[in-house]
Amino acid sequence: MNNRHSIIPIRDALSRVNQKVNLIGFVRESSFPRKSLGTDYVSILKIVDESYKDEEFSVHIFTEKLEHLPVIRSYKDIIILYQVKIEEFNGRIDAVFKKKFSSYALFDEQSCIDCNPYQASPGFRLLRPGIGFIRRMGNLCATFPFRGGMDEYRLSLKHLKTKEYFDVVCKVLHVEKTANNAWMLFVWDGTDTPPLSFNMHFLYRWISPAHFLVLGLSYE
Known part of the structure; x- marks a missing residue:
């Protein structure tokens, strides 16, 4: 060959x-x-x-x-x-x-x-x-051992702390543009979680509802 x-x-x-x-x-x-x-x-x-x-x-x-x-x-x-x-x-x-x-x-x-x-x-x-x-x-696909994000930093949304970098695997439920031209993501990881706000800058075309996302973020 x-x-x-x-x-x-x-x-x-x-x-x-x-x-x-x-x-x-x-x-x-x-x-x-x-x-x-x-x-x-x-x-x-x-x-x-x-x-x-x-x-x-x-x-x-x-x-x-x-x-x-x-x-x-x-x-x-x-x-x-x-x-x-x-x-x-x-x-x-x-x-x-x-x-x-x-x-x-x-x-x-x-x-x-x-x-x-x-x-x-x-x-x-x-x-x-x-x-x-x-x-x-x-x-x-069905049997390969997958994981999302780096395990050392991976958290569920309900365990987030302020001023801390973390990885999260979540489902995008909705994407919305705010009045000041920022993008807001509504995400869910299967846990009961209070409302959170992510300070992020990215392009909307790359995220759509029902997609699964692996994020490395800082929660402020």
Whole structure:
């Protein structure tokens, strides 16, 4: 098989610094989009696979347009990445999506059946070796050990304290724009919780009702 078309485990990618590789994994976390230090937009995904379950592998995705960044429907969705570059910075090894030659596609459990992604980067073309990987990952969704957020900081909403950073996994019930052009989220994590207000800055198109969200926040 042509190495350019091969998909490798995340564990193997750690030894491919400065090389381009193809990866597939479950999305465990996704950052809010932001402007990079240059002219691009960037989002950071943390992915896992069978070779890398207990840690999270970061993928930095840079695109020219905001709408080309991945919009994750659920933290257990599947992403296939073609020709991402493995880079080392300050002792940490990550994958970097280069807009000139990298591509990606996102699949949920249902779209894995016919390998029709619910979102893909411009120019993405699914290569034949990827079809089997996608279907296999779709079959693993029900049994793969998922968790949301970093356990060290993860709290339920009813246990929040002021002036404290935390992670929370919750369901977005409603999104509303206030009179001063701020966005207000109404969220629920399954517990009985008093009303809370989150001081956040992000783009509305990235959140919609009924989506599940993994947040790293400070409650004030």
